[in-house]
Amino acid sequence: MSLIDIAFYFFAILIIASAYIVVTSKNIMYSAFALLFTFFGVAGIYVLLNADFLAITQIVIYIGGILVLIIFGVMLTNRITGVDIKTGTMSKFQIWMTAILCVIAAIGLILIFTQTNWNTALSPTKASTIEDIGTLLLTDYLIGFEIASVLLLIAIIGAALIARRKTN
Amino acid sequence: MIDEIFLSQLKQSVDLFLPETILVATFIIALIFDLIYKNSRYLIAVISIIGLVFSGIFLVNQSTSSAAIFSGMLSFDPFGNFFKILILLTTIIIVLMSVFSKELYEGGRKTGEYYILIVGMTFGMFLLAVANNLIIVYLAIETMSISSYILAGYTKEIKRASEASLKYVIFGAVSSGMMIYGISLIYGLTGSLTFDAINSAMISSDISGLTLLIAGLMIIAGIGYKISAVPFHFWTPDVYEGAPITITAYLSVASKAAGFAVLIRFLKVSFFDSTNYANDEIWTLIGTIDWQIVIAILSVLTMTLGNLVALWQTNMKRLLAYSSIAHAGYILMGVVVMTDIGVTSVLIYFFVYMIMNLGAFLVVMIIANKTGNEDIQKYNGIGHKAPFVSACMVIFLISLTGLPPTAGFIGKWAVFTAVLKSEYIWLAVVGVLNSVVSLYYYVKIFRNMYIRNFEDDSEIYEFSPGTYILLIILAVPTLIFGIYFTPLLDWAESSVKIFLGV
Numbered sequence: 001m002s003l004i005d006i007a008f009y010f011f012a013i014l015i016i017a018s019a020y021i022v023v024t025s026k027n028i029m030y031s032a033f034a035l036l037f038t039f040f041g042v043a044g045i046y047v048l049l050n051a052d053f054l055a056i057t058q059i060v061i062y063i064g065g066i067l068v069l070i071i072f073g074v075m076l077t078n079r080i081t082g083v084d085i086k087t088g089t090m091s092k093f094q095i096w097m098t099a100i101l102c103v104i105a106a107i108g109l110i111l112i113f114t115q116t117n118w119n120t121a122l123s124p125t126k127a128s129t130i131e132d133i134g135t136l137l138l139t140d141y142l143i144g145f146e147i148a149s150v151l152l153l154i155a156i157i158g159a160a161l162i163a164r165r166k167t168n
Numbered sequence: 169m170i171d172e173i174f175l176s177q178l179k180q181s182v183d184l185f186l187p188e189t190i191l192v193a194t195f196i197i198a199l200i201f202d203l204i205y206k207n208s209r210y211l212i213a214v215i216s217i218i219g220l221v222f223s224g225i226f227l228v229n230q231s232t233s234s235a236a237i238f239s240g241m242l243s244f245d246p247f248g249n250f251f252k253i254l255i256l257l258t259t260i261i262i263v264l265m266s267v268f269s270k271e272l273y274e275g276g277r278k279t280g281e282y283y284i285l286i287v288g289m290t291f292g293m294f295l296l297a298v299a300n301n302l303i304i305v306y307l308a309i310e311t312m313s314i315s316s317y318i319l320a321g322y323t324k325e326i327k328r329a330s331e332a333s334l335k336y337v338i339f340g341a342v343s344s345g346m347m348i349y350g351i352s353l354i355y356g357l358t359g360s361l362t363f364d365a366i367n368s369a370m371i372s373s374d375i376s377g378l379t380l381l382i383a384g385l386m387i388i389a390g391i392g393y394k395i396s397a398v399p400f401h402f403w404t405p406d407v408y409e410g411a412p413i414t415i416t417a418y419l420s421v422a423s424k425a426a427g428f429a430v431l432i433r434f435l436k437v438s439f440f441d442s443t444n445y446a447n448d449e450i451w452t453l454i455g456t457i458d459w460q461i462v463i464a465i466l467s468v469l470t471m472t473l474g475n476l477v478a479l480w481q482t483n484m485k486r487l488l489a490y491s492s493i494a495h496a497g498y499i500l501m502g503v504v505v506m507t508d509i510g511v512t513s514v515l516i517y518f519f520v521y522m523i524m525n526l527g528a529f530l531v532v533m534i535i536a537n538k539t540g541n542e543d544i545q546k547y548n549g550i551g552h553k554a555p556f557v558s559a560c561m562v563i564f565l566i567s568l569t570g571l572p573p574t575a576g577f578i579g580k581w582a583v584f585t586a587v588l589k590s591e592y593i594w595l596a597v598v599g600v601l602n603s604v605v606s607l608y609y610y611v612k613i614f615r616n617m618y619i620r621n622f623e624d625d626s627e628i629y630e631f632s633p634g635t636y637i638l639l640i641i642l643a644v645p646t647l648i649f650g651i652y653f654t655p656l657l658d659w660a661e662s663s664v665k666i667f668l669g670v
Contacts, residue, residue: 108382115376115378115379117373119369139239140239140241141241141303142178143181143185143238143241144301144307147304150291150311151307151314153288154311155314157199157281157288161322162318
């Protein structure tokens with residue numbers, strides 16, 4: 001086992017274990033903190049895949065932005081921190097059905113990933129992908145970049161609209 | 169790297185992108201005016217209309233040639249133009265309708281953002297109609313969805329509107345999650361996201377069938393959510409009932425049109441042999457997966473469930489929601505055929521559906537302005553209180569059923585002919601049976617309007633002249649296209665050409 005393999009399994013276990021806590025924890029604060037480790041693990045996987053820009057973005061946006069926002073949201077909303085989130089409101093039948101569906105989905109995914117003839121590329125030898133991504137964003141993917149800006153503007157207007165007090 | 173060739177291509181792309189650019193400009197100008205003149209009632213509506221009309225003028229005057237623009241991210245072709253014109257017409261009618269909506273202006277609500285978001289949503293749908301790359305498809309779907317989530321809950325003090333909005337967001341998030349997973353599988357299989365590159369990768373290399381099937385189904389699920397095809401329709405009745413009527417009408421026409429445009433383009437450009445396209449009539453499938461059967465099953469489920477559940481509805485918006493699900497099923501029949509005749513029939517049906525469905529929603533809105541809700545019981549005796557409006561409603565309902573001499577008949581006729589030509593006899597039979605079922609619930613509405621409750625105090629409803637003009641604008645074409653439909657046929661036939669890449 002090479003060092004990269006060890007690193008991969010470390011991150012993979014980190015992601016799965018913390019994701020499990022996110023879903024099952026009854027305290028929303030614990031869930032939010034466990035999410036931190038999930039995001040961090042995903043960033044680690046990106047690094048192993050030579051996707052340095054994605055890894056940085058993952059840390060800056062998801063951990064630095066979204067997660068901090070979630071934690072602030074939880075802390076500033078009084079009465080939410082102490083409330084137990086109900087994780088067990090399903091009947092036996094529902095639990096079994098969900099379990100069976102999940103197993104089928106898992107087997108399906110494993111089959112897909114092992115049986116498919118993937119279109120693979122050699123791992124790039126470049127030191128950094130940031131420059132290429134920047135160039136592509138302003139050439140081939142220019143229109144996507146512009147659409148994203150309109151999309152974000154619409155989302156901001158929407159957020160302001162929802163938050164606005166009733167006018168009279 | 170940036171060079172001369174890239175710059176000249178970019179310039180050409182920007183020229184062909186003018187209608188969309190005008191939409192974004194309108195969006196921003198309206199936003200600024202909304203900040204300056206905070207309390208004007210109709211100013212933003214007027215600005216939006218002006219922008220939309222300008223965009224339309226440039227759209228109609230654009231050349232009929234085809235080209236790949238923005239490095240192949242978008243395809244500029246007659247097919248996309250048809251859908252763009254259809255979406256733009258719908259938007260203009262919806263903005264005009266909104267001006268008369270009582271529900272929207274109730275309690276002095278500020279409506280500037282409402283029109284701004286409609287323009288933003290139009291931009292998203294325009295892109296969807298021309299998108300030739302899965303990333304752009306995703307971005308365009310999100311632009312359209314996020315605007316429509318907000319618009320569906322615009323009357324946020326009304327509980328059912330906020331509930332509708334939240335349901336829409338949750339279902340929407342799940343479906344776009346599925347779609348982007350499917351996109352990632354396609355990328356893994358073919359190493360590309362552009363439709364024509366996916367096509368050439370599928371021709372040249374051996375693609376694993378199971379993975380392709382699952383990836384394709386996931387993408388179809390994402391688009392199926394937008395066109396509310398069964399089994400991705402769960403949000404439709406609740407959202408259509410809770411949203412303001414104008415937005416319900418908008419979602420039922422424009423966002424479906426955009427969804428169908430991208431569905432047809434994706435299936436045709438990616439999954440059909442582009443090298444063997446000498447004869448425009450025949451499309452040859454690549455690979456072992458029969459996408460026609462997949463769409464046929466969706467179509468049968470969609471129209472049957474839509475029509476059967478519509479039978480029990482007592483709320484007009486809910487009833488029209490299920491009716492619109494059923495119509496999506498009929499239109500999917502045209503997609504099943506997967507020939508140029510099939511696409512022509514889809515275009516014809518969509519144009520007709522736009523007019524008659526907007527008309528029916530307009531009547532529902534006019535009557536809800538008077539009675540305060542959309543309960544079907546409130547329609548008792550409306551035929552005597554508002555004779556002209558009811559007469560128009562009868563025209564729209566006959567057209568929705570698909571009986572001559574209305575435009576709805578032409579739409580159904582086009583779709584059924586296309587299906588019969590491709591020897592999907594069983595599908596045509598299911599379609600005809602469904603039309604018969606639909607007659608029942610449409611007739612129920614005009615039974616209530618004319619036969620029920622004669623002895624009522626015979627008060628006559630007064631409506632503003634604007635609503636009458638709008639009604640005439642929609643009712644007259646519904647009749648005219650039922651009798652004189654050659655221009656519509658010609659336009660649709662000249663618009664089937666889908667750009668297949670360079």
